[in-house]
Amino acid sequence: xxxxxxxxxxxxxxxxTVLAIARDQGYACHTLSFDYGQRHxxxxxxxxxxxxxxxxxxxxxxxxxxxxIGGSALTDDSLSVPTDGVGESIPITYVxxxxxxxxxxxxxxGEVLEAQDIFIGVNAVDYSGYPDCRPEFIAALEQAANLGTxxxxxxxxxxxxxxxxxxxxxxxxxxxxxxGVDYGLTVSCYQxxxxxxxxxxxxxxxxxxxxxxxxxxxxxxxYQN
Amino acid sequence: xxxxxxxxxxxxxxxxTVLAIARDQGYACHTLSFDYGQRHxxxxxxxxxxxxxxxxxxxxxxxxxxxxIGGSALTDDSLSVPTDGVGESIPITYVxxxxxxxxxxxxxxGEVLEAQDIFIGVNAVDYSGYPDCRPEFIAALEQAANLGTxxxxxxxxxxxxxxxxxxxxxxxxxxxxxxGVDYGLTVSCYQxxxxxxxxxxxxxxxxxxxxxxxxxxxxxxxYQN
Numbered sequence: 112x113x114x115x116x117x118x119x120x121x122x123x124x125x126x127x128t129v130l131a132i133a134r135d136q137g138y139a140c141h142t143l144s145f146d147y148g149q150r151h152x153x154x155x156x157x158x159x160x161x162x163x164x165x166x167x168x169x170x171x172x173x174x175x176x177x178x179x180i181g182g183s184a185l186t187d188d189s190l191s192v193p194t195d196g197v198g199e200s201i202p203i204t205y206v207x208x209x210x211x212x213x214x215x216x217x218x219x220x221g222e223v224l225e226a227q228d229i230f231i232g233v234n235a236v237d238y239s240g241y242p243d244c245r246p247e248f249i250a251a252l253e254q255a256a257n258l259g260t261x262x263x264x265x266x267x268x269x270x271x272x273x274x275x276x277x278x279x280x281x282x283x284x285x286x287x288x289x290x291g292v293d294y295g296l297t298v299s300c301y302q303x304x305x306x307x308x309x310x311x312x313x314x315x316x317x318x319x320x321x322x323x324x325x326x327x328x329x330x331x332x333x334y335q336n
Numbered sequence: 337x338x339x340x341x342x343x344x345x346x347x348x349x350x351x352x353t354v355l356a357i358a359r360d361q362g363y364a365c366h367t368l369s370f371d372y373g374q375r376h377x378x379x380x381x382x383x384x385x386x387x388x389x390x391x392x393x394x395x396x397x398x399x400x401x402x403x404x405i406g407g408s409a410l411t412d413d414s415l416s417v418p419t420d421g422v423g424e425s426i427p428i429t430y431v432x433x434x435x436x437x438x439x440x441x442x443x444x445x446g447e448v449l450e451a452q453d454i455f456i457g458v459n460a461v462d463y464s465g466y467p468d469c470r471p472e473f474i475a476a477l478e479q480a481a482n483l484g485t486x487x488x489x490x491x492x493x494x495x496x497x498x499x500x501x502x503x504x505x506x507x508x509x510x511x512x513x514x515x516g517v518d519y520g521l522t523v524s525c526y527q528x529x530x531x532x533x534x535x536x537x538x539x540x541x542x543x544x545x546x547x548x549x550x551x552x553x554x555x556x557x558x559y560q561n
Binding site: 209 | 397401404405432434435436437440441444445447448467468470473476480481483484488
């Protein structure tokens with residue numbers, strides 16, 4: 112029997128690739144998505160389609176109310192998503208403690224499903240501005256999970272897998288294509304419309320478009336104009 | 337100006353005491369409660385009353401859907417709350433990765449409010465069965481927060497305060513009484529009724545009742561019978 116794994120799935124390019132990688136490694140994948148008041152709800156539709164297309168065993172959407180906390184252009188309508196290019200500093204699209212929160216839920220679900228392996232598509236190359244995409248954070252959170260859970264203290268430690276962490280976007284795309292990912296199903300845009308069409312100008316769109324160019328493959332993204 | 341702090345507040349005896357301690361230490365307290373599908377919703381009413389009575393600056397309730405994940409008698413109606421006494425092993429009332437999840441939200445709110453101090457009422461004496469009440473877990477999570485957040489990497493590290501961690505229940509009660517806590521406002525029972533009256537027989541009720549006995553003070557708890 113295949114070992115179970117929890118795969119955090121946003122509906123974007125990176126996490127779809129992670130799901131394909133985990134499946135290729137022989138895991139029975141349970142995908143976990145979050146409805147956290149993000150502007151780009153088309154992502155959640157994409158997550159469901161991707162889960163099905165890539166053979167996930169189950170797919171869950173947990174509603175969490177990050178809007179109550181605020182502080183990010185992705186959850187707070189009073190803040191604008193920047194469209195003028197990728198900068199050096201931590202962007203306003205950073206959601207406070209997002210990956211920490213998401214991983215905590217994944218750990219909880221892992222305990223319930225007796226899955227010790229958790230996959231997350233963090234990337235320290237393109238998202239160098241996000242502190243919660245760095246290997247040292249992931250290692251610290253893994254340790255917290257192993258000290259703070261029934262499973263961890265009971266001899267079933269968690270392993271947080273970050274297969275994309277050191278890959279450039281073009282490498283991620285090539286990896287996914289080799290594993291049969293249909294990137295036309297994925298939505299990466301921070302402000303996609305209801306049909307999942309991308310704006311083409313936010314940081315996420317810019318990184319994605321550049322990735323397809325550098326990978327030398329056609330960009331299947333549907334743009335708004 | 338008083339330094340801001342985030343205080344996790346369940347509405348029970350322990351977290352009410354923590355709020356009083358944080359306030360006594362001079363913090364401007366922002367309380368954070370969770371509606372996570374717990375059976376004992378009377379707790380949330382209690383949290384609001386306690387926040388007001390103890391002078392919290394703000395009180396937030398974040399809705400999170402732990403029921404989607406399941407695995408605990410506190411969130412899953414198909415599991416029964418044990419009423420036959422406190423055992424040695426991890427109880428079924430353990431909610432997978434609960435404190436990890438709650439602390440992640442507190443860290444996120446801390447970033448937004450620029451509060452570096454987080455207070456949580458974990459206790460390693462009475463809740464020795466809960467791995468997420470141990471000091472080593474708290475230390476690991478604090479480290480993760482400081483590696484994985486904009487605030488932490490930007491020179492504003494978080495400190496997770498656990499003022500109750502080594503106190504017996506009677507000591508917690510004496511501390512709170514000295515600081516003016518009205519324990520009649522608090523609800524600790526795992527299966528309180530809608531009026532907040534306690535069952536008297538779940539683990540939480542047993543520990544609480546014993547605490548008042550050992551502290552030698554009258555128990556203000558309203559029991560169902």
